[in-house]
Amino acid sequence: MTAARHPALPGLQGSLFDQGDDIRFGTLDGLRRTALDSGSWIDHLPGWLHGADALFEELAARVPWRAEERPMYDAVVAVPRLLAHYGEGAPLPHPALVEARQTLSSHYAAELGEPFVTAGLCLYRDGRDSVAWHGDRTGRSATRDTMVAILSLGDPRDLAFRPRSGGPTVLRLPLGHGDLVVMGGACQRAWEHAVPKTSRAVGPRISVQFRPRGVR
Numbered sequence: 001m002t003a004a005r006h007p008a009l010p011g012l013q014g015s016l017f018d019q020g021d022d023i024r025f026g027t028l029d030g031l032r033r034t035a036l037d038s039g040s041w042i043d044h045l046p047g048w049l050h051g052a053d054a055l056f057e058e059l060a061a062r063v064p065w066r067a068e069e070r071p072m073y074d075a076v077v078a079v080p081r082l083l084a085h086y087g088e089g090a091p092l093p094h095p096a097l098v099e100a101r102q103t104l105s106s107h108y109a110a111e112l113g114e115p116f117v118t119a120g121l122c123l124y125r126d127g128r129d130s131v132a133w134h135g136d137r138t139g140r141s142a143t144r145d146t147m148v149a150i151l152s153l154g155d156p157r158d159l160a161f162r163p164r165s166g167g168p169t170v171l172r173l174p175l176g177h178g179d180l181v182v183m184g185g186a187c188q189r190a191w192e193h194a195v196p197k198t199s200r201a202v203g204p205r206i207s208v209q210f211r212p213r214g215v216r
């Protein structure tokens with residue numbers, strides 16, 4: 001009886017899965033650069049990865065996601081997202097991430113002068129998960145220009161930018177379903193970024209951040 005009420009469901013799931021199984025990157029030809037100031041920029045390419053939803057499902061299932069806690073004033077609070085980190089030389093959880101890192105390293109080789117080596121992953125379970133305003137300025141990025149490249153999977157969430165010196169949000173990029181964004185130049189020192197909480201009904205999103213050695 002129960003199955004008869006949803007006659008289309010097994011077939012529908014099957015066809016979606018087949019389509020999504022084809023995980024492949026498009027070209028980087030459509031990458032567009034936006035200058036935030038004379039020394040900081042954002043490269044953006046919507047829909048770089050085709051089959052991004054299939055990759056989302058695989059990473060959601062196979063990455064050993066960690067829930068973390070951080071001290072905040074007198075209390076210990078849950079970090080509002082799940083995390084995983086792959087340091088230099090650690091095997092990545094999916095060959096598509098190896099390909100992404102290689103392709104980005106080649107594309108930016110001349111400008112960056114070194115490869116992307118680490119991968120940080122965040123899983124935003126719903127609109128209550130977020131990352132507060134910050135720059136990735138632990139380590140070398142505190143003093144030197146660098147790049148952080150982000151591949152976004154699952155439901156789009158806004159990545160917002162504001163100047164570190166104060167002032168309102170100047171740019172909000174909705175990122176999900178295979179979109180690529182690269183923060184470059186002095187972005188981590190001169191600007192802050194955040195994924196704000198949202199009261200909209202949103203599904204989960206995974207962010208994969210590729211960084212060069214010594215950048216966090």
Ligand SMILES: O=C(O)CCC(=O)C(=O)O
Nearest residue numbers: 122131136150159195207
């Ligand atoms: O979710 C994102 O795309 C950004 C994550 C981020 O800024 C970070 O982990 O440093």
Ligand SMILES: [Fe+2]
Nearest residue numbers: 134135136193
């Ligand atoms: Fe960040």
